[in-house]
Amino acid sequence: MVVWKKFPRVGVISTLLSAIILTGCSMIPSAGPNRQQISDAAKSQDPETADFLLLDVNNDVLRALSHYAPPTLEGSFGNRKRPSKYVIGVGDSVTVTIWEGAAGGLFSRPASDVLGTGSQSAAIPEQQVSKEGDISVPFAGRIIVAGKTTDQVEQAIVEKLTGKAIEPQVLVVVSKSVNNAATVIGEVNAPGRVPLSPRGERILDVIALAGGNKTPAHETFVVLDRNGASAAVPLQTVIGRRGENVFILPDDTISLIRDPQTFTAFGAATRNAQVPFDAVGISLAEALAKAGGLIDNRADPQGVYLMRFETEKIARVLKPDYAGPTYNGYVRVIYKLDMREANGILLARDFLIRNKDAIYISNAPISDLNKVLSIFSVVASPVSQATSIANGF
Numbered sequence: 001m002v003v004w005k006k007f008p009r010v011g012v013i014s015t016l017l018s019a020i021i022l023t024g025c026s027m028i029p030s031a032g033p034n035r036q037q038i039s040d041a042a043k044s045q046d047p048e049t050a051d052f053l054l055l056d057v058n059n060d061v062l063r064a065l066s067h068y069a070p071p072t073l074e075g076s077f078g079n080r081k082r083p084s085k086y087v088i089g090v091g092d093s094v095t096v097t098i099w100e101g102a103a104g105g106l107f108s109r110p111a112s113d114v115l116g117t118g119s120q121s122a123a124i125p126e127q128q129v130s131k132e133g134d135i136s137v138p139f140a141g142r143i144i145v146a147g148k149t150t151d152q153v154e155q156a157i158v159e160k161l162t163g164k165a166i167e168p169q170v171l172v173v174v175s176k177s178v179n180n181a182a183t184v185i186g187e188v189n190a191p192g193r194v195p196l197s198p199r200g201e202r203i204l205d206v207i208a209l210a211g212g213n214k215t216p217a218h219e220t221f222v223v224l225d226r227n228g229a230s231a232a233v234p235l236q237t238v239i240g241r242r243g244e245n246v247f248i249l250p251d252d253t254i255s256l257i258r259d260p261q262t263f264t265a266f267g268a269a270t271r272n273a274q275v276p277f278d279a280v281g282i283s284l285a286e287a288l289a290k291a292g293g294l295i296d297n298r299a300d301p302q303g304v305y306l307m308r309f310e311t312e313k314i315a316r317v318l319k320p321d322y323a324g325p326t327y328n329g330y331v332r333v334i335y336k337l338d339m340r341e342a343n344g345i346l347l348a349r350d351f352l353i354r355n356k357d358a359i360y361i362s363n364a365p366i367s368d369l370n371k372v373l374s375i376f377s378v379v380a381s382p383v384s385q386a387t388s389i390a391n392g393f
Contacts, residue, residue, distance in 0.1 A: 089179025
């Protein structure tokens with residue numbers, strides 16, 4: 001005869017639960033490390049070989065970061081005044097018109113001409129400034145014009161014709177200028193050389209003359225090259241800040257480059273994805289909103305992290321005693337934000353997001369426990385049923 005013994009249901013279930021908790025926590029599916037694991041990893045690092053720098057976001061951090069803003073056009077070039085002068089250069093095309101004070105001179109018709117008007121002016125056909133920097137004027141010879149203003153050239157021609165023509169008066173017009181022009185390339189509708197006027201054009205004027213930008217302003221960067229120096233700023237910044245709309249000088253090169261700005265959100269965020277900015281200068285609070293916010297039953301509000309590469313200079317300002325390695329002049333920095341504090345929300349509003357930042361939201365400890373209990377219920381249910389059946393016998 002088979003004798004069935006009653007199985008200690010509570011003991012079996014407790015044993016299963018203990019086994020899962022002891023061996024299963026590290027094996028529980030997760031989007032990444034929790035807050036305690038990140039903190040332990042940071043503390044266990046050798047200061048000289050640290051993989052990353054962990055910093056709490058506070059007012060001191062925000063203040064330090066504000067001193068290291070990206071380069072600006074105004075700061076790099078600083079020209080807020082119009083170009084000082086508009087001069088003629090080699091390759092420009094000019095026209096010269098000469099008047100005389102009476103009929104019958106070198107450039108005027110006699111009063112008894114067929115028309116009976118006694119024309120007192122003559123227009124010299126358009127000519128290009130030679131590589132020697134001069135043009136030819138009848139009865140005046142070769143006139144050096146390169147590097148001079150139209151007023152200076154007019155005076156030089158008058159001096160050459162004085163004594164030969166009758167009270168000469170001269171008008172010099174630059175019909176085409178290749179020297180007083182800027183080059184516009186990239187994401188514009190009509191790239192090429194854009195002539196500059198004596199009035200002085202700003203960077204937005206030149207972009208407009210090139211047909212305007214083809215890509216959205218928040219995805220477009222303006223790169224200004226001048227005399228070997230260059231600076232890049234978002235087009236949206238140039239539009240929004242008058243100081244960034246600097247005057248353009250001859251031979252400047254303006255490049256419009258499309259570079260969509262994105263950040264990555266993962267972990268216990270509603271939306272795990274690469275998220276576009278849609279605007280320049282969004283804050284961490286706005287970025288979290290774009291990612292759908294924290295998942296209420298999973299996220300650890302004390303474990304919101306932002307990861308980025310900071311320059312070595314900034315890293316040492318944030319942590320003067322940092323002695324870890326750099327990667328091509330950059331340091332891996334992880335910023336930690338506590339969203340359970342009211343001040344944490346305000347700090348998130350003032351913390352600006354940069355291109356290619358990564359935001360990670362860790363799971364709350366209770367979330368891992370819930371997963372353990374979920375696994376336990378799946379495993380324990382058939383055991384419990386089997387125990388009940390056995391005990392029934």
